[in-house]
Amino acid sequence: MKTKKTPSPDNNPKDGATSEKTSKNPASATAVPENHLEFFTEGAHRKDGIEVGGGFSCSDLSMRRLLAMAAVSPEGSTDPVDVALKESLRYRFRHGAPNVDIPEKDFDPPRDRRYSLARISDMKRTKTGESKQTVIVRGDLESVMNVAQPKRAQRTLLRKNAQMAGSRGYRCLGVATATVDENGELTPFQMEGFVNVRPVGTGLQDGDLTPTTEDWVRLSVWSASLRFLHWLNVLLIVLLSITGYYIMDPFFGDTFFRGIEIGYLMGIMRFIHFTAAFTWMAIGAVRVFIAFVSKDRYLRWETFWPLKKKQDWKHLYETLGFYLFLRKEGPLYVAHNPLQQLTYTSIYVLGAFQMVIGLALYALPHRNENLFWQLMALPNDWFGIQQMRLIHAAIMFIFWAFVIAHIYLAFRADSLERHGGISAMISGGVWMRRTSKPVDAPEL
Missing domain, CATH: 3.40.1110.10 (Calcium-transporting ATPase, cytoplasmic domain N)
Known part of the structure; x- marks a missing residue:
């Protein structure tokens, strides 16, 4: 048959997979939808093979x-x-x-x-x-x-x-x-x-x-120390939310409105809340320290602001379009895409405000003890105690909304994108297709 020379390992520049390990079986990749036509018959050829x-x-x-x-x-x-x-x-x-x-x-x-x-x-x-x-x-x-x-x-x-x-x-x-x-x-x-x-x-x-592993590559992204801080964060935010909501509105146990002895339940809740709060602030300080001393580029402070050049803005718009179902796919990232990075940076800033407001409210009974608590209590004088409590509670609800969206997107990444969401924060690694071209890493 007279034809032009067909693709081969030497003359086909289009084939980006020629450097990969050759599969002994020409069936290599991953497949299709459940409602599609099934070719095999019931038991017709379901023997070994x-x-x-x-x-x-x-x-x-x-x-x-x-x-x-x-x-x-x-x-x-x-x-x-x-x-x-x-x-x-x-x-x-x-x-x-x-x-x-x-x-x-x-x-x-x-x-x-x-x-x-x-x-x-x-x-x-x-x-x-x-x-x-x-x-x-x-x-x-x-x-x-x-x-x-x-x-x-x-x-x-x-x-x-x-x-x-x-x-x-x-x-x-x-x-x-x-x-x-x-x-x-x-x-x-x-x-x-x-x-x-x-x-x-x-x-x-x-x-x-x-x-x-011929089709996928595992990349180690999140260190063990960061994963430990992440899950400790999860525990502390849950404790702070439950106890904080109880302090705002006791939703179980006896209250003085019933005219009976209420015991020390509120005191226990406040103690747990304050202990968790100071631990949370310590974790925040450790994370800031890591951001400036870590040699891991995925943990350094530069990741908090991903928009450093014009191309970063383009990737941000493409990612936003993907999440809004306006694009079929968005740019591929090993770690966080620009939208995720900006979201986490916003949460860090919001968390810092929450810590300052919490310290201001905690300083109320201690403001006469020393200069530090006097300074920390000043926002209460500027904005009013009730306004500070309202802002403190509002930020808590914003955190709840973030956590819900964060959990959904993490499970979505595991089940649909298959790069690793929840699993990545457990094992520390993400899976990427071989020959992928992530924005924040070399071609795999």
């Missing part, structure tokens, strides 16, 4: 035609993926599956790259369509996308669907095609979609849901 479980078409191809393109392989191939794809193909085309066997010489396996190349002389895109000489790229989804270079919107759609199937233990075979024109020249590759595959019996077992 590979099962095919649906796919996603991003072109005009039907799912059956996409499967047919993915199944093109040498005649008599014993590769488990080739066998599984052809079995699924025979099941889908019950009244005659298209011939997808090709000579060995027309198949280039994935030796030094993460995709294979197949050349077939009579491939039809539709049942009644014209037969054309076609070159099919099949393999790791990211590598195939690097060959086909789909538009950003299409690339995002493919990744999101692949991520959904990845939660079911699937990996996905990306498929792209190019035809040979009348002059024997190869047209640009077009992304067609992907097909889901996984080992039989994978199901939803945790061990199978975790992608291999």
Whole structure:
């Protein structure tokens, strides 16, 4: 078949994954949505080996035609993926599956790259369509996308669907095609979609849901000391909130309004509140100290203000658009994105105000003891005691709103973005796709 030279490890500059460790199996990546078509039959081929479980078409191809393109392989191939794809193909085309066997010489396996190349002389895109000489790229989804270079919107759609199937233990075979024109020249590759595959019996077992280290890279971001301070912060904020709310409005236990002895419950609550408050201030001082002496760039004071150049503002707007569902994806960060950094900086500033107001209220009965408490009590004279208490309570409610949003976004990061949210603050590491290009770190 007369064609222009097809992509290879040496002549394909588009393939960003050629430096990665070669996969022995051309099925490398992660897969698709639960409501998509399932190719396997009930018990038809669920023995040891590979099962095919649906796919996603991003072109005009039907799912059956996409499967047919993915199944093109040498005649008599014993590769488990080739066998599984052809079995699924025979099941889908019950009244005659298209011939997808090709000579060995027309198949280039994935030796030094993460995709294979197949050349077939009579491939039809539709049942009644014209037969054309076609070159099919099949393999790791990211590598195939690097060959086909789909538009950003299409690339995002493919990744999101692949991520959904990845939660079911699937990996996905990306498929792209190019035809040979009348002059024997190869047209640009077009992304067609992907097909889901996984080992039989994978199901939803945790061990199978975790992608291999060939696809993901673990980066250590949060130190053990910072994680300890974080969880101690969580405990103290909970204690301060419960006891502070009780001091403002006793919501359990006896009160003097009932005309009975109330005991020392309020005193206990105040003691817990004050102890937690001074501990919280000590943690704040330690965090400020770390920000100036730490050699870890993710912990230093520079991270409190991420907008240092024009590009940072651009990333901020893109991140905001992503959170407002105006963009399909936002810039990728290993640590915190600009919106998160500004939010945490605002919380730190708000926390400092809360500490000052708390000290001012605590200083009321001690203002005659020494000069320090006299100075700390001055805001009460400027703004009034009740106004100070009101501001103190209002900041507490702002903290509650932040905590709720923070917990939601942390779980969202773990379950959808899969970079690590809650898990990152437990283990200290985040997971990133190999070949990712985060803004705040080198390409992985």
